[in-house]
Amino acid sequence: xxxxxxxxxxxxxxxxxxxxxxxxxxxxxxxxxxxxxxxxxxxxxxxxxxxxxxxxxxxxxxxxxxxxxxxxxxxxxxxxxxxxxxxxxxxxxxxxxxxxxxxxxxxxxxxxxxxxxxxxxxxxxxxxxxxxxxxxxxxxxxxxxxxxxxxxxxxxxxxxxxxxxxxxxxxxxxxxxxxxxxxxxxxxxxxxxxxxxxxxxxxxxxxxxxxxxxxxxxxxxxxxxxxxxxxxxxxxxxxxxxxxxxxxxxxxxxxxxxxxxxxxxxxxxxxxxxxx
Amino acid sequence: xxxxxxxxxxxxxxxxxxxxxxxxxxxxxxxxxxxxxxxxxxxxxxxxxxxxxxxxxxxxxxxxxxxxxxxxxxxxxxxxxxxxxxxxxxxxxxxxxxxxxxxxxxxxxxxxxxxxxxxxxxxxxxxxxxxxxxxxxxxxxxxxxxxxxxxxxxxxxxxxxxxxxxxxxxxxxxxxxxxxxxxxxxxxxxxxxxxxxxxxxxxxxxxxxxxxxxxxxxxxxxxxxxxxxxxxxxxxxxxxxxxxxxxxxxxxxxxxxxxxxxxxxxxxxxxxxxxxxxxxxxxxxxxxxxxxxxxxxxxxxxxxxxxxxxxx
Numbered sequence: 001x002x003x004x005x006x007x008x009x010x011x012x013x014x015x016x017x018x019x020x021x022x023x024x025x026x027x028x029x030x031x032x033x034x035x036x037x038x039x040x041x042x043x044x045x046x047x048x049x050x051x052x053x054x055x056x057x058x059x060x061x062x063x064x065x066x067x068x069x070x071x072x073x074x075x076x077x078x079x080x081x082x083x084x085x086x087x088x089x090x091x092x093x094x095x096x097x098x099x100x101x102x103x104x105x106x107x108x109x110x111x112x113x114x115x116x117x118x119x120x121x122x123x124x125x126x127x128x129x130x131x132x133x134x135x136x137x138x139x140x141x142x143x144x145x146x147x148x149x150x151x152x153x154x155x156x157x158x159x160x161x162x163x164x165x166x167x168x169x170x171x172x173x174x175x176x177x178x179x180x181x182x183x184x185x186x187x188x189x190x191x192x193x194x195x196x197x198x199x200x201x202x203x204x205x206x207x208x209x210x211x212x213x214x215x216x217x218x219x220x221x222x223x224x225x226x227x228x229x230x231x232x233x234x235x236x237x238x239x240x241x242x243x244x245x246x247x248x249x250x251x252x253x254x255x256x257x258x259x260x261x262x263x264x265x266x267x268x269x270x271x272x273x274x275x276x
Numbered sequence: 277x278x279x280x281x282x283x284x285x286x287x288x289x290x291x292x293x294x295x296x297x298x299x300x301x302x303x304x305x306x307x308x309x310x311x312x313x314x315x316x317x318x319x320x321x322x323x324x325x326x327x328x329x330x331x332x333x334x335x336x337x338x339x340x341x342x343x344x345x346x347x348x349x350x351x352x353x354x355x356x357x358x359x360x361x362x363x364x365x366x367x368x369x370x371x372x373x374x375x376x377x378x379x380x381x382x383x384x385x386x387x388x389x390x391x392x393x394x395x396x397x398x399x400x401x402x403x404x405x406x407x408x409x410x411x412x413x414x415x416x417x418x419x420x421x422x423x424x425x426x427x428x429x430x431x432x433x434x435x436x437x438x439x440x441x442x443x444x445x446x447x448x449x450x451x452x453x454x455x456x457x458x459x460x461x462x463x464x465x466x467x468x469x470x471x472x473x474x475x476x477x478x479x480x481x482x483x484x485x486x487x488x489x490x491x492x493x494x495x496x497x498x499x500x501x502x503x504x505x506x507x508x509x510x511x512x513x514x515x516x517x518x519x520x521x522x523x524x525x526x527x528x529x530x531x532x533x534x535x536x537x538x539x540x541x542x543x544x545x546x547x548x549x550x551x552x553x554x555x556x557x558x559x560x561x562x563x564x565x566x567x568x569x570x571x572x573x574x575x576x577x578x579x580x581x582x583x584x585x586x587x588x
Binding site: 001002042047048049050051052094096226227229232233234236237238239240251257271273 | 297299304492545
């Protein structure tokens with residue numbers, strides 16, 4: 001059951017001109033949050049922008065073990081995210097959550113491979129924690145255009161996650177898209193060693209990862225983001241063409257309540273609109 | 277303190293109804309709202325069969341509002357009765373089913389099916405969706421068409437019949453009158469305003485459907501004016517809507533002439549809005565010594581305003 005919290009901004013940590021991590025005091029949400037779930041944040045007190053914005057829960061903030069809030073990983077793109085990049089500690093933001101279907105973390109001996117592109121890093125800290133708690137070996141494949149756009153890798157290293165980086169300009173890690181080292185790793189792994197992929201990033205990247213997973217016979221979940229009106233299943237804005245869990249013809253399926261986490265094989269990728 | 281009202285044979289405990297298209301099938305909100313505390317739940321528009329709706333993007337924000345072109349995606353009347361109505365019944369919701377048709381026969385058939393279903397309390401006729409090409413608005417934009425569809429549904433159901441009117445006509449009040457003449461128990465207004473938004477960099481429309489319906493606080497003053505105009509020509513109850521965000525907005529619509537209101541877009545922004553609206557209305561009643569909320573309906577005092585202007 002989601003709650004709406006008038007959350008005080010604890011800290012706005014600016015990572016660069018375009019990225020920031022916003023920590024919000026919301027113990028009720030933090031206590032209920034599961035990996036991969038999201039919150040709907042009102043970016044202004046007034047009517048512009050009118051609607052809330054969906055954000056994956058980036059971190060569950062704790063104080064001496066007790067959940068005190070959540071953070072969001074924000075990339076400045078439009079009006080709402082620009083407001084969130086500027087907000088100062090002490091401000092209050094209406095925050096509704098936790099929402100959506102969470103990730104299902106795998107247990108050992110299976111491994112969990114997280115594949116993030118750019119701001120798609122957002123849902124993976126919570127998943128990495130859940131995998132670590134189960135003793136599941138985890139790897140993060142994380143790609144961006146250049147080295148300066150790879151953030152918060154230390155959070156994953158602290159959880160014992162193996163990190164594989166890729167940059168399009170070759171300034172750090174493998175040169176090229178993140179699918180390059182991912183494909184190599186999938187090819188190297190014997191089929192008897194189970195692994196599940198968890199993917200979040202631009203639509204073409206998720207589509208490519210879904211194809212790689214299928215080609216190598218690996219399970220693959222994706223975290224989808226679409227323009228969302230309400231986050232609760234009321235407005236039918238955030239639909240993607242998806243087959244049912246048991247197969248069948250694809251239907252427009254709400255990412256807010258049937259997702260945001262989907263089995264990648266359910267998605268009709270050639271019909272998904274979204275960020276390039 | 278009496279907040280109740282009647283629409284035909286139906287009594288609503290209060291005037292706050294969740295607007296169709298903005299509340300799913302109601303069950304989606306059962307975790308955050310006690311559905312039995314609402315004046316009613318107008319569920320998403322239903323055709324005879326399932327519909328996929330338009331390809332996304334389906335919404336875009338505009339100043340103090342939003343455009344939508346969902347395209348009436350829906351599960352159809354049979355699946356609704358099987359899969360959603362039992363839970364709505366269990367949660368004691370007052371269920372107003374918004375019904376759609378591409379032909380007059382489809383409206384009649386959907387109305388007939390719902391009239392036999394246990395737990396449906398009223399039918400709202402969607403003759404005003406701007407986002408579908410066939411049926412619907414073609415009835416809502418023609419006076420004989422409105423009269424024909426309301427009379428045809430009237431003949432096959434004992435449930436209260438509430439045509440939902442479009443503002444995309446020259447004179448909404450004449451459509452309210454046509455509805456009343458055809459036997460409607462109430463009218464609801466307004467549906468969204470046909471509108472458009474363009475990305476100037478790509479020169480493409482922001483919605484896949486090119487055009488969509490504008491809702492939210494941006495349209496409220498126009499909707500209030502239209503309710504006021506309708507109140508002057510019909511006696512049946514009016515369900516007013518258009519950007520309601522606060523208790524004052526509820527009261528504004530009622531004073532203009534609405535007996536009940538629907539809240540749509542602002543429920544997206546704040547799904548916990550209902551208690552806030554209700555307590556605000558109660559505070560107003562206490563402050564102004566109003567025992568029965570229906571007593572304020574249509575009480576806008578235009579005469580006083582005219583006198584003030586003349587004497588100034």
